[in-house]
Amino acid sequence: MVDLDGEQYLTGEEAASLLGIKRETLYAYVSRGYLKSYRQGIKRQRLYRRAEVEDLLRLSASSGERASRAV
Template sequence: MIELNGEPYLDGHEASTFLGIKLSTLYTYVSRGVLKSYRQGMKKRRLYKQAELEALVRLRTSEDGAETVVNTVTEIPYAREWISDI
C-alpha cells in the first residue's frame, strides 16, 4: 500500500487480491469504466484508491436500506446497466 496526500492507494496486484479477482479482470473493470486507475508519476505503474475499491465491494443495498456486501465482484453490473436505471 502506498499513501499519497493522506489517502491509501494499492497497486494492481494488491487491488486484485483485495477484490478477489484476477489482474486481467481488474484491467477489464478499468477499461469498462467500472473502476478508475491513477498513474504514479512518470511511470507506467497504475494505482487504485482503496476507498474506491471498498465502495466497489459495497454496491448494493437491501430493501430496508441496510448495506450488504457483495460476495464476489462478478456480481457487479456493467456501466450500461447503471446508466439505463437513470
C-alpha cells in the same frame, strides 16, 4: 499500499486480491468505467484508490455476489 496526499492507493495486485479477482478482470473494470486507475511515477504505474476499491467490494457484497460478477 501507497499513501499520496493523505489518500491510500493500492497496486493492481493488491486491488485484485482485495476484490478476489484476477488482474485481467481489474483492468476490464477500468476499461468499462467501474473503477478508476491513477498513474504514478515515471514508470506510470497504475494505482487504485483504496476507498473506491472498497466501495466496489461493498456493492458486490451487498448484492450477495462476488466482485467479478457484480459488474
